[in-house]
Amino acid sequence: MRQMQPPQGLPFIKMHGAGNDFVILDSRGRQPVTTPALAAALGDRHRGVGFDQLAEIRDAEGADFTLDFWNNDGSRAGACGNASRCVADLVMAGLGRDSVRFGTARGTLAATRRADGLVSVNMGAPILDWDGVPLAEPSDLLHLPIPGDPAAVGMGNPHCVFFVDDAEAIDLAREGAKIEHHPLFPRATNVEYASLTGPDRLRMRVWERGTGITLACGSGACATAVAAHLRGLAGRHVVLDLDGGTLEIDWRDDGVWMTGPTARVFDGWLAPEFLAAHA
Numbered sequence: 001m002r003q004m005q006p007p008q009g010l011p012f013i014k015m016h017g018a019g020n021d022f023v024i025l026d027s028r029g030r031q032p033v034t035t036p037a038l039a040a041a042l043g044d045r046h047r048g049v050g051f052d053q054l055a056e057i058r059d060a061e062g063a064d065f066t067l068d069f070w071n072n073d074g075s076r077a078g079a080c081g082n083a084s085r086c087v088a089d090l091v092m093a094g095l096g097r098d099s100v101r102f103g104t105a106r107g108t109l110a111a112t113r114r115a116d117g118l119v120s121v122n123m124g125a126p127i128l129d130w131d132g133v134p135l136a137e138p139s140d141l142l143h144l145p146i147p148g149d150p151a152a153v154g155m156g157n158p159h160c161v162f163f164v165d166d167a168e169a170i171d172l173a174r175e176g177a178k179i180e181h182h183p184l185f186p187r188a189t190n191v192e193y194a195s196l197t198g199p200d201r202l203r204m205r206v207w208e209r210g211t212g213i214t215l216a217c218g219s220g221a222c223a224t225a226v227a228a229h230l231r232g233l234a235g236r237h238v239v240l241d242l243d244g245g246t247l248e249i250d251w252r253d254d255g256v257w258m259t260g261p262t263a264r265v266f267d268g269w270l271a272p273e274f275l276a277a278h279a
Ligand SMILES: N[C@@H](CCC[C@H](N)C(=O)O)C(=O)O
Pocket: 020, 052, 053, 071, 076, 077, 078, 079, 080, 081, 082, 083, 157, 158, 190, 208, 209, 210, 211, 216, 217, 218, 219, 220
């Protein structure tokens, strides 16, 4: 029998945060490798590795690292809260520290490890001017002219949040796909359905732009918490129960902090021929 060869190719790490799963490429000290074609091929759960988002770590000036995010359809994402927490966890472990600062498309963010081991990220201030995207009612993002009275909140990426009596009862695949490409969102949107389940506690389900249904979405949880507070449904510190776990959101003066679990699942190597085929 032929012996297994020692691993060759590009190393990657598979992690998840509350079931929102990621492939992480560490391109510090070398040229970044991700292209839309590579992200889409690698994101295929049958012919690739499979992930909700790919996060590529790059060198940074004035921060510990830079992060780029890709959805599994090959599109770019300006923010990804759970991948930020996972990568921060890895880098903090490597540096032997409990805090890091990192660059993203929306600016420099900070992450810390809490005493209970959970990882928190400051996702920055919510964007309530909708980041230049033309809306029919730019002065009232909290009541978009869409049936169901959703709110629009940007967290470095767009979110359309519906408050409903029972989030479990929503046909997420149908409704999410429809709202993702609603004409009000020229760059498409992530879609959240949330219901109040107790004081400062919400059940939330999510349809992610460029990915579809996921078990959790960190920026979506932040957007939902912000919208819930601004609509008078909850305080500034809320707990959200998602399909894959629980996230805590704390809207402080310095930004929206999101805290939750992280897990490293496996490490692997991308075959050189796979990389070459999708360069
Ligand atoms: N899972 C993420 C958000 C991912 C980005 C999104 N699909 C987009 O295109 O904006 C999170 O944890 O925030």
